[in-house]
Amino acid sequence: MTPYFHKEPVLTLEGVSMSYHGEIVLRDISAQVLNVVRPNMTQGQVVGFYGRSGIGKSVLCRIIAGLTPPATGTVRVGEEQRPVQAGDVGLVQQRYPLFNHRTLADNLLLAAARKHEPEAAKREVAAYLERFRLEQHGKKYPAQLSGGQRQRAAIAQQLLCSDHLILLDEPFSGLDVAMIDEVKKIILEVTTMDELNTVVIVSHDIATTTALSDTLWLMGYERDAAGQLLPGATISKDHQYDLAGMGLAWHPNVEAEPEFNRFVEMLKDEIRAA
Amino acid sequence: MPLEQQTHHLTFMKELFAPNAQPSRPVFATMVGAQLLVLVLLWVFYPLQLFPSLGQVLRALGDLITAQGLIQELWASMTTALQALAIGTVLALVISYLTALPFFRPIAYAATKMRYLTLTGLTFFMALLLSTGHQVKLSVLVFATTVYLVTGMTSVILTTTREEMDHARTLGLGEWRSFWEVVVLGKLDLMLEVVRQNFAIIWTMITLVETLYQSEGGIGLLLYKQNRYLHLDGVLAIQLVILATGALQDYVFVLLRRVFFPHSALTAAS
Numbered sequence: 001m002t003p004y005f006h007k008e009p010v011l012t013l014e015g016v017s018m019s020y021h022g023e024i025v026l027r028d029i030s031a032q033v034l035n036v037v038r039p040n041m042t043q044g045q046v047v048g049f050y051g052r053s054g055i056g057k058s059v060l061c062r063i064i065a066g067l068t069p070p071a072t073g074t075v076r077v078g079e080e081q082r083p084v085q086a087g088d089v090g091l092v093q094q095r096y097p098l099f100n101h102r103t104l105a106d107n108l109l110l111a112a113a114r115k116h117e118p119e120a121a122k123r124e125v126a127a128y129l130e131r132f133r134l135e136q137h138g139k140k141y142p143a144q145l146s147g148g149q150r151q152r153a154a155i156a157q158q159l160l161c162s163d164h165l166i167l168l169d170e171p172f173s174g175l176d177v178a179m180i181d182e183v184k185k186i187i188l189e190v191t192t193m194d195e196l197n198t199v200v201i202v203s204h205d206i207a208t209t210t211a212l213s214d215t216l217w218l219m220g221y222e223r224d225a226a227g228q229l230l231p232g233a234t235i236s237k238d239h240q241y242d243l244a245g246m247g248l249a250w251h252p253n254v255e256a257e258p259e260f261n262r263f264v265e266m267l268k269d270e271i272r273a274a
Numbered sequence: 275m276p277l278e279q280q281t282h283h284l285t286f287m288k289e290l291f292a293p294n295a296q297p298s299r300p301v302f303a304t305m306v307g308a309q310l311l312v313l314v315l316l317w318v319f320y321p322l323q324l325f326p327s328l329g330q331v332l333r334a335l336g337d338l339i340t341a342q343g344l345i346q347e348l349w350a351s352m353t354t355a356l357q358a359l360a361i362g363t364v365l366a367l368v369i370s371y372l373t374a375l376p377f378f379r380p381i382a383y384a385a386t387k388m389r390y391l392t393l394t395g396l397t398f399f400m401a402l403l404l405s406t407g408h409q410v411k412l413s414v415l416v417f418a419t420t421v422y423l424v425t426g427m428t429s430v431i432l433t434t435t436r437e438e439m440d441h442a443r444t445l446g447l448g449e450w451r452s453f454w455e456v457v458v459l460g461k462l463d464l465m466l467e468v469v470r471q472n473f474a475i476i477w478t479m480i481t482l483v484e485t486l487y488q489s490e491g492g493i494g495l496l497l498y499k500q501n502r503y504l505h506l507d508g509v510l511a512i513q514l515v516i517l518a519t520g521a522l523q524d525y526v527f528v529l530l531r532r533v534f535f536p537h538s539a540l541t542a543a544s
Contacts, residue, residue, distance in 0.1 A: 087446025
């Protein structure tokens with residue numbers, strides 16, 4: 001197993017709850033993502049949040065991204081662990097939005113301009129276009145890009161202006177096998193770009209999310225002492241998995257390993273039982 | 275006709291009546307040409323002679339151009355129309371964009387409902403407020419244009435999704451900058467389309483307004499005079515000129531959209 005150790009927190013959710021019109025959607029969610037360090041390796045990490053459809057994953061995404069304040073609780077990000085604000089966390093939404101009225105290079109430039117002076121921003125954009133294999137497409141409009149190019153562009157745009165933390169909301173939803181492989185490849189590329197890069201996947205695809213993640217949290221409903229379902233999705237202490245510690249992370253083609261498949265089956269049983 | 279050729283023609287015909295079919299450019303052009311030809315033949319050979327004949331209309335057109343200054347009158351109306359459109363567009367854009375602030379939403383709502391106001395009483399109030407006929411004419415046209423444009427523009431703004439705004443916010447653009455990027459710049463092509471669609475309303479209004487304030491002439495006044503003396507050939511000739519001008523205007527707007535917003539056609543096609 002690759003040796004690793006955890007350092008300072010990069011994302012902390014503390015007692016996060018959310019209600020809409022009196023209906024509790026999320027209840028008392030606490031989770032902490034720590035910076036993972038692997039000696040002699042420049043690699044960030046992937047963190048997975050699994051939840052069934054309609055459980056409130058997108059609400060959680062918006063809260064983590066600082067787009068909606070939670071009803072109670074806090075979200076803190078970065079080395080300083082400051083309360084999150086919109087723009088601190090890159091959020092790539094399900095349909096990989098870009099500004100349709102700007103060319104790809106302009107889309108990236110707009111994001112880069114937040115952190116860099118105009119000349120430096122142009123250099124950053126050129127470097128990202130090359131890194132994401134988009135250098136031939138800088139002058140194209142988003143409508144002229146293929147699905148894969150658009151995904152890479154949307155991720156590059158968010159990376160250019162976020163502080164190493166990037167959130168992907170349902171990145172595999174509605175994609176065929178080849179496209180899922182493409183997204184997986186992009187995610188791994190992002191983690192190798194900088195050892196501080198942390199990709200948070202929020203998804204209902206349990207197998208793919210588990211295969212990519214170093215740490216996994218399962219969102220679900222809890223029952224009270226009488227066996228009644230409590231309102232609002234949460235993450236119980238039993239549903240936090242250190243996949244790296246279990247030897248199920250950082251393997252190429254981990255999905256083909258019997259141990260991985262047994263673990264995914266166990267997770268599915270947990271989900272069904274809830 | 276050989277069987278193969280007959281089948282070929284049948285396939286073309288089927289294509290023209292199949293839902294959502296995309297006939298090839300030559301087939302479509304032939305179809306439009308045939309429809310025009312039928313229209314002209316109907317006009318020439320229609321036995322009841324409800325309309326003046328094509329020859330009469332062409333003669334009237336020649337007379338209107340040479341003796342009654344049709345081109346000059348058209349130009350006068352066109353400049354007034356463009357002036358009203360420019361002012362109306364700026365006003366409508368300001369009112370529509372201000373809906374971002376809750377304080378201004380009732381104003382935009384009221385503006386959209388003013389489409390239902392009749393202009394007859396309104397011209398009277400405007401005449402009291404303004405000094406010259408031109409000002410009254412222009413303000414009536416601006417009013418009518420603005421209320422129609424605000425309706426179209428606010429509905430364009432309402433198509434903004436949370437996903438679009440969230441995308442801008444996650445880039446740290448802030449609320450006003452996100453609004454600028456998503457709603458103003460992102461939908462400017464659609465705003466131009468709203469302007470194009472509503473330009474026609476000015477031409478329907480201009481006839482009424484030019485007859486109320488006759489000092490400056492205009493094609494509306496010319497039309498009114500032809501109608502008054504039952505010169506139906508002249509009426510038809512002017513209507514056809516207005517129709518052709520409108521079609522040309524539409525084309526110019528499409529051209530402007532293509533030049534200034536090249537992404538627009540791509541998004542529509544995708």
